[in-house]
Amino acid sequence: MNENEKRLLTAVEERIQSFHQKAEADPYRLNYHLLPPIGLLNDPNGLSFFKGRYHFFYQWNPLEESHGAKFWGHYSSEDLATWRHEPIALVPSEWYERNGCYSGSAVVSDDHLFLFYTGNVKNDAGERETYQCLAVSEDGVHFEKKGPVITLPEGFTAHFRDPKVWKRGATWHMVIGAQTSEGAGAVVLYTSDDLYRWNYKGIIAGAGRDALGGYMWECPDLLEFDEGDVLLISPQGIEPEEDRYQNLFQSGYMTGALDVDSSRFSHGDFSELDKGFDFYAPQTMTDEAGRRILVAWMGMTDSQEPYHPTLNYHWIHALTIPRELELKDGVVLQRPVNELKKLRAGAFSVRSKELLAGEKWKFEGMGVESKELIIDVLKAGSFSIRLRNEAEIHYDCQKGRVTLTRRRLDDGSTERRRVDVSRVQKLHLFLDHSSLELFLNDGEHVLTARYFPRVSDDSIIFHSKENVMFSVEAYTLRSNLNVHS
Numbered sequence: 001m002n003e004n005e006k007r008l009l010t011a012v013e014e015r016i017q018s019f020h021q022k023a024e025a026d027p028y029r030l031n032y033h034l035l036p037p038i039g040l041l042n043d044p045n046g047l048s049f050f051k052g053r054y055h056f057f058y059q060w061n062p063l064e065e066s067h068g069a070k071f072w073g074h075y076s077s078e079d080l081a082t083w084r085h086e087p088i089a090l091v092p093s094e095w096y097e098r099n100g101c102y103s104g105s106a107v108v109s110d111d112h113l114f115l116f117y118t119g120n121v122k123n124d125a126g127e128r129e130t131y132q133c134l135a136v137s138e139d140g141v142h143f144e145k146k147g148p149v150i151t152l153p154e155g156f157t158a159h160f161r162d163p164k165v166w167k168r169g170a171t172w173h174m175v176i177g178a179q180t181s182e183g184a185g186a187v188v189l190y191t192s193d194d195l196y197r198w199n200y201k202g203i204i205a206g207a208g209r210d211a212l213g214g215y216m217w218e219c220p221d222l223l224e225f226d227e228g229d230v231l232l233i234s235p236q237g238i239e240p241e242e243d244r245y246q247n248l249f250q251s252g253y254m255t256g257a258l259d260v261d262s263s264r265f266s267h268g269d270f271s272e273l274d275k276g277f278d279f280y281a282p283q284t285m286t287d288e289a290g291r292r293i294l295v296a297w298m299g300m301t302d303s304q305e306p307y308h309p310t311l312n313y314h315w316i317h318a319l320t321i322p323r324e325l326e327l328k329d330g331v332v333l334q335r336p337v338n339e340l341k342k343l344r345a346g347a348f349s350v351r352s353k354e355l356l357a358g359e360k361w362k363f364e365g366m367g368v369e370s371k372e373l374i375i376d377v378l379k380a381g382s383f384s385i386r387l388r389n390e391a392e393i394h395y396d397c398q399k400g401r402v403t404l405t406r407r408r409l410d411d412g413s414t415e416r417r418r419v420d421v422s423r424v425q426k427l428h429l430f431l432d433h434s435s436l437e438l439f440l441n442d443g444e445h446v447l448t449a450r451y452f453p454r455v456s457d458d459s460i461i462f463h464s465k466e467n468v469m470f471s472v473e474a475y476t477l478r479s480n481l482n483v484h485s
């Protein structure tokens with residue numbers, strides 16, 4: 001360990017000592033989502049399964065509650081339900097990463113865990129430099145840095161980052177998010193036989209060739225399903241269009257086919273993965289069972305970020321719950337992973353509840369924090385569910401539309417996100433102390449949001465506009481942490 005790394009780790013340790021208790025005391029601290037102990041978390045990184053454990057790393061600035069020189073924080077788990085916090089995996093201590101060990105991915109080869117990440121540098125002239133770097137581990141916890149394995153090719157600005165590596169046949173492939181010299185977002189492809197030497201293959205998507213546009217495409221991920229390939233991207237610079245692209249930055253996918261020889265990803269249109277407010281930079285992994293698991297940053301770098309009440313408690317942001325993906329008829333479906341059932345403690349259910357037009361019903365019996373609710377709609381009609389008087393889910397049966405509203409943190413106004421759903425049959429809702437994730441009709445649509453209700457308000461109120469009947473199955477969810485570092 002060099003002196004720089006020692007100095008940074010000592011500073012982090014001191015800061016954790018000073019603020020961790022305060023962070024833990026925050027009533028908005030989440031119970032079953034992965035969080036930074038203190039400081040700022042953003043993208044999930046390096047999702048992998050190695051030596052019997054899942055490994056989720058995350059972009060972390062432990063030295064401030066703002067964006068800066070990122071570290072890689074690290075959680076591991078046997079079962080995707082309970083987690084232990086591991087020692088910091090990457091510290092931005094070398095010249096090629098001095099302004100951050102930025103996002104990247106992990107693969108297992110020869111009994112070692114290989115991390116690929118972007119070394120972010122602001123040089124003395126104030127210009128950005130970027131290096132795609134490698135670090136290798138035998139035990140999955142301690143990493144040896146191998147330094148840069150890819151430098152910036154011709155034709156791109158230094159917005160060139162977020163390597164995602166996977167194996168196709170016998171060859172390693174890597175996609176990287178990029179901005180062309182002309183200022184267009186793009187995804188580029190590299191291949192390698194040994195994970196150390198990489199060959200540039202070309203631009204597979206974007207670069208002004210796609211209708212989507214955008215000035216930078218971050219965090220690409222290429223997923224192979226039986227039905228076809230899916231390219232995930234987090235494009236920046238997309239203008240809002242009716243109900244689409246409402247957040248500052250988007251995250252979504254295009255289905256198609258990657259042809260490595262011609263270095264082209266032929267594909268259809270871009271669809272957003274999550275229509276809520278707080279969802280960005282998703283990453284996936286394939287586990288031993290062949291499941292495709294996705295986790296995203298349950299946050300956004302937008303104008304509301306500086307108003308998060310958790311900043312007073314020295315932490316900000318979290319990861320979403322892990323979701324299993326399925327590609328069906330060209331659509332990516334997302335469902336909470338089954339293992340989350342292990343967190344279920346107390347259960348409570350209400351069968352065949354009928355509400356007449358105009359009736360209100362308060363769901364009572366178990367409080368509201370850290371809950372999972374499965375609502376089966378038995379007789380459809382328009383209704384709304386008001387969550388702790390701070391957020392609301394509204395279903396308009398005639399228009400076939402679900403709207404999620406919440407109060408903005410900066411000016412207190414109400415903002416909304418909408419999806420078209422011809423018939424709502426099931427709402428699967430994950431509520432944590434300051435977050436909600438709503439899965440509609442078994443993952444046809446997902447809406448994710450942070451929200452900050454009055455702490456003492458634990459009301460869930462159903463309000464029917466027309467006659468409706470539904471059943472509710474509810475569970476209290478336990479904490480997902482079994483060991484603290």
Ligand code: FRU
Nearest residue numbers: 043059070102103161218281
């Ligand atoms: C996405 C992103 C990535 C980058 C990382 C830095 O949120 O901007 O492109 O690697 O965050 O923390």
